[in-house]
Amino acid sequence: MRINLDTGRLILRPLTPDDAEAAFRWCGDPEVNRWMIYPLYHRVEDVRAWLESRDPDNPDSYDEGIVLKETGELIGSGGLVWHPERNAWMIGYNLRADQWGHGYTVEMLNALISHIRETRPVEAIEGVFAAENHRSQRVMEKMGMRYVGDTSYAKLDGSETFPARLYRRNFPQPPEKCLICDRIGLIQRKENPYFVRELETGYVVIGDHQRFEGYTLLLCKEHATELDQLSPDFRAAFLRDMAMTAEAVQKAFHPDKMNYELLGAGIGRHMHWHLFPRRAGDTPRPGPVWQVQDMNSEAWLPSPEKLEELKAALNTELDRLIPDGTK
Ligand SMILES: [Zn+2]
Secondary structure, X not given: OOOOEEOOOEEEEOOOHHHHHHXXXXXXXHHHHOOOOOOOXXXXXXXXXXXXXXXXXXXXXXXXXXXXXXXXXXXXXXXXXXXXXXXXXXXXXXXXXXXXXXOHHHHHHHHHHHHHHOOOOOOEEEEEEEOOOHHHHHHHHHOOOEEEEEEEEEOOOOOOEEEEEEEEEEOOXXXXXXXXXXXXXXXXXXXXXXXXXXXXXXXXXXOOOOOOXXXXXXXXXXXXXXXXXXXXXXXXXXXXXXXXXXXXXXXXXXXXXXXXXXXXXXXOOEEEEEEEEEOOOOOOOOOOHHHOOXXXXXXXXXXXXXXXXXXXXXXXXXXXXXXXXXX
């Protein structure tokens, strides 16, 4: 996208073919190119051809020239590109080697994220870096990103393949965009009567409608769609918290069988567990609860007294299950 953004120490602006010579200072530097996907440039004309091939009006790409205000020099390029299959903006950058170590990349990315947010949602950012590229790892940590998994990438000319790490950060969304973030906001403002307990990775709430008595949810603290968008530690703790909550539901409400469903809601489909206590004959046919038509009917809203009773029963069992010291 064509932007002109003052970030404090930098100006972000579109790259043009006239930037070829300045860009050659990083595109042609083996040190900068070490981990890059594109092969090293040996001629300014090739850099010019690359610059001419770019589409500066692509609405899904904010790949900008980075100008140091103090000197007016173009010192690098980078930004964020939309990856719908990951529901995330992928970060990328290269900076002249003599400009490393000043925090320019983090300044550039944070300013761009704020800018994009003015017109589009930014639910997550992701970045991939070669496992040995510790400098990029530090940039991602400074962006608040966390390791989510291993991957690999190859140079475009196939000359080298790098084992790599995928880092990600999920951003909470405004209440009107995400039902689950909205509910979490109500809990944090102490305005959610269904709230039972905060666990390490989520919030336990009694289901709005009690067609299946004891129906409980665990809302993930991260605004994320899939388990692979969580760091391994968080994911393991989230699954543990779910199992513990389900066990508490089971002990408090004595079903014949528990149902466990990880569904999504709102923009980006924020994941949350539905924990249904099931009893013989509780649906017209054996099978999932969703065959019941009147599940969300007002008739199944619990009275305030009943709601307090359900919450107390669940809290008592959670008290027994949560290890001492983490309550
Ligand atoms: Zn959300």
